[in-house]
Amino acid sequence: MQLHLEGTNSIASPREKVYSLLTDPGFISKSLPDAEEVRVLDATSLEARMKLRIAVVSTALKMKMTIEKTAPPSKATLLAEGAGSGSGLKIRSAFELSGDATTSIAWAADAEITGVMAGIGSTLLRGFAAKKVAEIFSDITRAIEEASR
Amino acid sequence: MGCGLSELVLEALFQSSVDEVSRLAGLTAEELAILEDADGAANELVVSEFEKYVERKYNPEIHRVLKRRNLMGVPIGTKYGGRGARQLVEALFMERMGQTGMGVITFADVHQCLGSLAIQDWGNEEQKARYLPDAAKGETIFAYGLTEPEAGSDPGSLKSSYVRDGNGFRITGSKYLISNGSISTRMIVFARPTAGGNPTAFILDTKGKGFSVDMRLEEKIGLFTSDTSMVSFEDAYVPKEDVLGQEGKGLSVAYSALLNGRIGIGSGCVGVMEDCLNQVRERATTRLQHGKEIARHQLIQKHVAFIESSLEACRWLIYRAAMKKDDYERDLRDLRLRTDADRLSAVAKYMSSRCAFESADRAVQCFGGFGYSIMSPVAKHFLDSRVARIYEGTDEIMELKIASTVLGKEFEAYR
Numbered sequence: 001m002q003l004h005l006e007g008t009n010s011i012a013s014p015r016e017k018v019y020s021l022l023t024d025p026g027f028i029s030k031s032l033p034d035a036e037e038v039r040v041l042d043a044t045s046l047e048a049r050m051k052l053r054i055a056v057v058s059t060a061l062k063m064k065m066t067i068e069k070t071a072p073p074s075k076a077t078l079l080a081e082g083a084g085s086g087s088g089l090k091i092r093s094a095f096e097l098s099g100d101a102t103t104s105i106a107w108a109a110d111a112e113i114t115g116v117m118a119g120i121g122s123t124l125l126r127g128f129a130a131k132k133v134a135e136i137f138s139d140i141t142r143a144i145e146e147a148s149r
Numbered sequence: 150m151g152c153g154l155s156e157l158v159l160e161a162l163f164q165s166s167v168d169e170v171s172r173l174a175g176l177t178a179e180e181l182a183i184l185e186d187a188d189g190a191a192n193e194l195v196v197s198e199f200e201k202y203v204e205r206k207y208n209p210e211i212h213r214v215l216k217r218r219n220l221m222g223v224p225i226g227t228k229y230g231g232r233g234a235r236q237l238v239e240a241l242f243m244e245r246m247g248q249t250g251m252g253v254i255t256f257a258d259v260h261q262c263l264g265s266l267a268i269q270d271w272g273n274e275e276q277k278a279r280y281l282p283d284a285a286k287g288e289t290i291f292a293y294g295l296t297e298p299e300a301g302s303d304p305g306s307l308k309s310s311y312v313r314d315g316n317g318f319r320i321t322g323s324k325y326l327i328s329n330g331s332i333s334t335r336m337i338v339f340a341r342p343t344a345g346g347n348p349t350a351f352i353l354d355t356k357g358k359g360f361s362v363d364m365r366l367e368e369k370i371g372l373f374t375s376d377t378s379m380v381s382f383e384d385a386y387v388p389k390e391d392v393l394g395q396e397g398k399g400l401s402v403a404y405s406a407l408l409n410g411r412i413g414i415g416s417g418c419v420g421v422m423e424d425c426l427n428q429v430r431e432r433a434t435t436r437l438q439h440g441k442e443i444a445r446h447q448l449i450q451k452h453v454a455f456i457e458s459s460l461e462a463c464r465w466l467i468y469r470a471a472m473k474k475d476d477y478e479r480d481l482r483d484l485r486l487r488t489d490a491d492r493l494s495a496v497a498k499y500m501s502s503r504c505a506f507e508s509a510d511r512a513v514q515c516f517g518g519f520g521y522s523i524m525s526p527v528a529k530h531f532l533d534s535r536v537a538r539i540y541e542g543t544d545e546i547m548e549l550k551i552a553s554t555v556l557g558k559e560f561e562a563y564r
Contacts, residue, residue, distance in 0.1 A: 001431070001435050054199075054524075055199055055200045055202075055203035055204065055524070056200075056203050056204060057203070057524060116519070118435065119432070119516065119519040119522075119524070119525055120524060120525070120526060121428050121431060121432070121525075121526040122431060123195055123424075123427070123428070123526065124195060124196070124199050124526055127192075127195040127196040127199075128196055131196060
């Protein structure tokens with residue numbers, strides 16, 4: 001099953017700083033909610049065991065994430081792929097930054113879900129994904145703004 | 150009268166309903182705004198409804214979201230702070246809510262169709278001014294206290310009783326399987342005089358002395374996100390200003406409220422079928438078995454055809470019943486219109502509830518083993534839609550009612 005999400009967010013921090021943190025596996029490894037056993041592999045990739053919780057059910061996924069700096073300090077892509085507990089997840093996301101002292105992020109993500117998790121259906125998964133994305137952006141924004149002070 | 154249709158982006162099946170109704174009956178800008186709010190509310194409730202369903206708990210977000218989106222008083226007149234929707238638009242609103250599940254429908258139907266509309270239709274001006282604005286704002290939640298442990302399909306045999314006490318009445322008794330029972334602030338309660346006589350309808354304050362919630366009924370086989378309770382009255386006082394309609398004419402209030410409620414429930418069932426169709430289409434076109442999508446297997450296509458055909462047929466039964474009710478509202482002296490509205494609402498509720506349950510059953514089948522899990526999006530519809538064949542008029546009572554409209558009152562079999 002395919003899901004597409006997109007949106008814009010704003011971070012009170014200069015663009016170069018935001019770009020450098022968003023493309024740093026070390027920073028991302030500390031900002032992922034529900035992540036256990038995170039391991040930075042090299043300058044562009046990391047591995048993590050993610051516990052995705054939908055209602056009372058937890059699904060444990062072993063994920064690998066790879067960052068590509070397609071056009072610094074504006075554009076980058078993140079590919080996340082993994083499986084576990086009878087489900088598979090592949091997410092290709094891209095973001096574009098604009099602005100100077102305050103950075104605007106325009107992002108889009110395409111997810112492919114297979115296995116048991118796909119059975120929940122896109123209506124519900126989209127709702128959960130939107131909630132999770134909002135949570136991630138809230139955590140990342142706070143972390144970047146603190147790092148910029 | 151269609152206005153700004155191309156600007157609305159609603160859930161696809163609901164969009165087609167709105168477009169069709171607009172072409173047939175016209176929808177004003179305010180009516181389209183109500184439906185857009187309904188679409189937004191349904192989207193907002195998807196996650197919490199699922200989470201609470203899996204936990205088997207009442208979902209308080211239903212009240213919060215409907216209140217925030219100004220959807221607690223859809224059919225209440227604008228004079229009282231409501232959205233002033235005619236029955237047809239109320240039906241469309243309930244249809245979209247139904248896609249999120251019967252838990253949402255039950256809350257909205259009881260509060261709006263059984264509670265608020267009972268006051269709007271039967272209350273005097275003072276009662277309407279006192280109760281409807283808070284009901285429309287969502288500051289009050291209504292429940293409907295008719296059913297008792299020994300009075301279900303036969304409300305005339307209810308045992309709750311009242312005595313006069315100064316400038317009011319004291320009610321004693323129990324009510325069972327009361328939706329919104331433990332979360333309500335006001336309840337329409339039916340009781341008969343202790344000395345004998347026909348029931349009277351009262352507007353009771355559930356925060357007053359003498360009212361208690363005996364238990365929340367959590368052992369239901371479905372409808373987990375809806376509050377269902379057993380409540381009791383022990384000399385619960387109601388001032389004479391809170392008699393609804395005339396003393397001794399409570400059953401007239403009850404039956405007319407049920408006419409509204411049946412269209413609401415039936416509309417919700419149409420929404421259930423819409424969601425079942427959406428879920429089955431997605432599942433069947435993505436799941437591969439025997440080297441192909443299961444949508445290519447003819448026996449799956451048989452289920453899809455059934456759900457789609459049921460949906461189309463029931464939609465129009467509901468809209469017709471709603472339009473007949475709207476016709477009656479324009480001329481309350483025409484009792485033929487009332488009889489027609491009553492008959493059509495029974496037919497619509499009877500067919501929609503049965504088709505929703507059958508559709509949900511087929512949807513579970515299309516999902517296979519995963520369909521038998523409460524985590525699947527269709528299992529909830531299967532468990533919940535079953536109650537639609539029981540509450541607000543069982544299948545059997547609807548059949549008897551419908552038959553008597555064909556055969557004549559002298560053939561009524563349930564009196």
